[in-house]
Amino acid sequence: MTEAFRPPVRFPRLLAKVNAFLLVAALLMAGFAGIVAHKQGWFVHQTMIRVITPDALGISTGMPVKLFGFTVGSVREMQLVPGGVDVQLGIMTEHMARIPKGSRARFARESGVIGASVIEIIPGRPILGELVEGEQIEFDRSRGISEIVEDFRRQAAPAFAELKSALSQVNRSGEDLSVILAALRAETEQLPATHKAMRQFIRNADRAATDFSRQAGAALESAQRASESIERATPLLAGKLATTLDSVDGAVGQLRQTAAEAQETLRSVRPMIDRSESTMRDASEVFSAAKRVWPLSDAFKDAPDATLPIDSFEARGAPGPGRQ
Amino acid sequence: MTLLRSAAAAAPLCAACSTPPSAPLPPVGARGADANARAAALVRAGDYAGAARRYEEALALARSVEDLDGIAANAINLSVVYQWMGREGSARDALKIVLDDPKRSFPERRRLQAELRRAILELAARDRAAAAEWTARAERRCERLACELAPALLNVKSQLALEGGETAEAARFAQAAADAARSRGDRAEQANSLRNAGRARLAAGEPAAARTALEQALAIDHALADPRKIHADLVELARASAAAGDRDAARGYLERAQTVSHAARDPRGLEEMEVQLRLR
Numbered sequence: 001m002t003e004a005f006r007p008p009v010r011f012p013r014l015l016a017k018v019n020a021f022l023l024v025a026a027l028l029m030a031g032f033a034g035i036v037a038h039k040q041g042w043f044v045h046q047t048m049i050r051v052i053t054p055d056a057l058g059i060s061t062g063m064p065v066k067l068f069g070f071t072v073g074s075v076r077e078m079q080l081v082p083g084g085v086d087v088q089l090g091i092m093t094e095h096m097a098r099i100p101k102g103s104r105a106r107f108a109r110e111s112g113v114i115g116a117s118v119i120e121i122i123p124g125r126p127i128l129g130e131l132v133e134g135e136q137i138e139f140d141r142s143r144g145i146s147e148i149v150e151d152f153r154r155q156a157a158p159a160f161a162e163l164k165s166a167l168s169q170v171n172r173s174g175e176d177l178s179v180i181l182a183a184l185r186a187e188t189e190q191l192p193a194t195h196k197a198m199r200q201f202i203r204n205a206d207r208a209a210t211d212f213s214r215q216a217g218a219a220l221e222s223a224q225r226a227s228e229s230i231e232r233a234t235p236l237l238a239g240k241l242a243t244t245l246d247s248v249d250g251a252v253g254q255l256r257q258t259a260a261e262a263q264e265t266l267r268s269v270r271p272m273i274d275r276s277e278s279t280m281r282d283a284s285e286v287f288s289a290a291k292r293v294w295p296l297s298d299a300f301k302d303a304p305d306a307t308l309p310i311d312s313f314e315a316r317g318a319p320g321p322g323r324q
Numbered sequence: 325m326t327l328l329r330s331a332a333a334a335a336p337l338c339a340a341c342s343t344p345p346s347a348p349l350p351p352v353g354a355r356g357a358d359a360n361a362r363a364a365a366l367v368r369a370g371d372y373a374g375a376a377r378r379y380e381e382a383l384a385l386a387r388s389v390e391d392l393d394g395i396a397a398n399a400i401n402l403s404v405v406y407q408w409m410g411r412e413g414s415a416r417d418a419l420k421i422v423l424d425d426p427k428r429s430f431p432e433r434r435r436l437q438a439e440l441r442r443a444i445l446e447l448a449a450r451d452r453a454a455a456a457e458w459t460a461r462a463e464r465r466c467e468r469l470a471c472e473l474a475p476a477l478l479n480v481k482s483q484l485a486l487e488g489g490e491t492a493e494a495a496r497f498a499q500a501a502a503d504a505a506r507s508r509g510d511r512a513e514q515a516n517s518l519r520n521a522g523r524a525r526l527a528a529g530e531p532a533a534a535r536t537a538l539e540q541a542l543a544i545d546h547a548l549a550d551p552r553k554i555h556a557d558l559v560e561l562a563r564a565s566a567a568a569g570d571r572d573a574a575r576g577y578l579e580r581a582q583t584v585s586h587a588a589r590d591p592r593g594l595e596e597m598e599v600q601l602r603l604r
Contacts, residue, residue: 307437
């Protein structure tokens with residue numbers, strides 16, 4: 001008896017293999033979906049609380065809700081209601097114990113003025129009891145940059161007023177210093193004239209000493225001619241005259257040295273005066289520039305006087321501008 | 325974040341100053357300031373009657389809250405505007421609010437302003453005795469002539485001396501006023517002092533020196549763009565030129581004065597008429 005014919009099978013047990021592949025794929029997809037759902041918190045029980053804000057600018061669904069910087073939920077839903085926008089916050093139930101009644105929510109940014117927007121929960125006092133599902137809490141809008149700057153400006157204005165007062169005192173001191181410098185400069189300007197007069201005096205003293213020396217020599221010669229014997233007898237007188245001449249010469253030398261020192265002093269003082277003037281000018285420019293820079297410019301605005309100018313011209317009895 | 329850090333750094337500075345933040349103006353104060361600002365705008369626009377009404381309103385508001393500085397300031401402003409309107413009696417009455425009330429402690433600065441205004445009013449009315457008395461009072465309050473109104477005070481004294489025929493004294497006071505005005509940067513009073521100096525020189529028989537001073541006054545008044553003062557300078561220059569024998573120049577100055585007067589719609593001054601009569 002011949003064996004029954006069996007057609008050749010190219011892929012034996014193909015159906016079982018396909019079924020196994022599909023099963024593994026379905027299991028993988030289910031596992032992935034489960035992981036995603038877990039990450040999304042679908043398996044965590046959440047309690048819904050509400051806030052009403054007159055302005056929902058910057059708030060969006062899915063925005064994290066944070067408590068002490070820790071994410072405890074997210075914005076679930078938003079809808080328009082009379083008086084503003086009703087924002088539903090989904091809070092993980094396990095954290096609800098930390099959010100008692102009287103808690104407040106506010107719009108904030110994680111890194112100050114810029115950064116991701118979040119809803120921050122500011123817990124109330126625990127003695128008020130826990131919040132329940134669907135309960136509403138108060139919502140505070142955070143301040144904008146302009147409000148922060150304005151507040152800072154308001155707070156800083158008195159400080160700038162004090163600074164202005166201090167600077168005006170410095171300015172007044174500067175005026176005194178400039179008066180002193182002006183006086184010093186006037187005195188310094190007179191120094192060359194003094195120096196010139198001193199040199200003239202030295203020249204005169206030189207000439208006088210020379211004349212005196214010449215006259216003394218002539219007198220000595222005549223004395224020699226008149227009485228050589230007496231001259232011989234009085235050598236002490238000649239010695240004294242020579243000493244006197246030496247003294248006069250010394251005095252003249254001293255005067256020359258004094259004049260040179262005065263000139264040197266003048267030369268060394270002048271750069272200092274120039275530097276002082278330059279410093280004063282620089283300081284004045286710095287003050288002027290600082291006064292023009294915001295926010296100092298506001299503080300330095302002179303308060304206008306409420307009175308009309310008192311003009312002595314009116315005493316002439318001239319017709320006033322309003323008379324017809 | 326940077327802003328917050330800057331604010332945090334500035335906070336100790338603010339705390340160190342320990343000055344409370346300036347309180348906003350109360351409603352009445354704000355209304356008074358508003359009325360005052362509107363009055364100043366009306367003065368600039370030349371509506372003196374409207375300005376007087378606004379100053380009266382501001383005065384009433386200041387009185388309602390016993391704001392002594394505001395009362396005095398508005399009374400002085402009223403006296404100025406009333407004088408411009410030719411209501412000298414009302415101007416005096418306005419000043420009496422400050423001058424005839426010793427019980428209320430008005431600021432010294434306001435009392436000084438009121439006394440000087442009264443001296444100006446009396447001098448304008450040719451009452452030299454009263455003007456001298458009020459000037460002396462103001463001078464006592466302006467210690468060693470170091471106050472802000474010293475140039476105006478010295479100019480009033482110069483005019484008083486000139487009215488009394490004391491030309492040397494008038495020139496001396498005018499020179500002191502010019503120095504004080506220059507050091508304070510008060511150009512209006514500097515021009516007034518130069519005009520007074522010119523008048524004093526002219527009265528002393530020095531027309532050339534008078535013309536120099538008056539030309540300087542005219543240059544400043546051109547810069548200040550006050551037609552009344554330009555007119556006064558030109559009339560004085562015409563007098564000085566006439567006294568120097570330069571009739572053509574005098575006639576030229578007079579024609580310019582007439583043009584200024586007509587353009588400003590001011591009545592021609594009696595002094596100008598007098599000079600014209602002398603020139604003919």
